[in-house]
Amino acid sequence: MTREQLCAAIPHAGSMCLLERVAACDAQSIICYGVSHRAESNPLRADNELSAVNAIEYAAQAMAVHGVFASREHGGGARPGLLAAVREVELFVDRIDTLEGELCVEARRLFDSNDALVYQFKVSADAGPVATGRATVVFMREEAP
Secondary structure: OOHHHHHHHOOOOHHHOOOOEEEEEOOOEEEEEEOHHHOOOOOOOEOOEOEHHHHHHHHHHHHHHHHHHHHHHOOOOOOOEEEEEEEEEEEOOOEOOOOOOOEEEEEEEEEEOOOEEEEEEEEEEOOEEEEEEEEEEEEOOOOOO
16 A cells, blocks of 8 residues: 555545555554654644654554455445544653654554444554554444435
8 A cells, every 4th residue: 555545545635644654454453654753744743843642643544544444345435433532541752753763553453333443552663662552433423314
């Protein structure tokens, strides 16, 4: 999957598409890599820094890409969803813009229903763990005619 295909798979475009490539993907999990955490143009920067809390957005984008893969496996289209909650988040660094190398973003689906998904995520860099936690994605309901 090219970066362009990745960006087309999520509801973000341009510099807000944070991931570069998918390294592995199966029915339950995905591993992606990104280097945008080092870019001066990263739209998540505040006061010229990129807080580690932004690792959650990297994980959310990996979950969205996984949803596209999973929907293709079942012959349908990906359903739009919203990041509804994050739990048990642990941040192991203060900032991610100072980290060398790629960010490795791993997401594993723990729960799947018609209304929501729950993922466990881990973001790491060459220096070690960056962030871990769980995230709940709630599907948007279709409007009745």
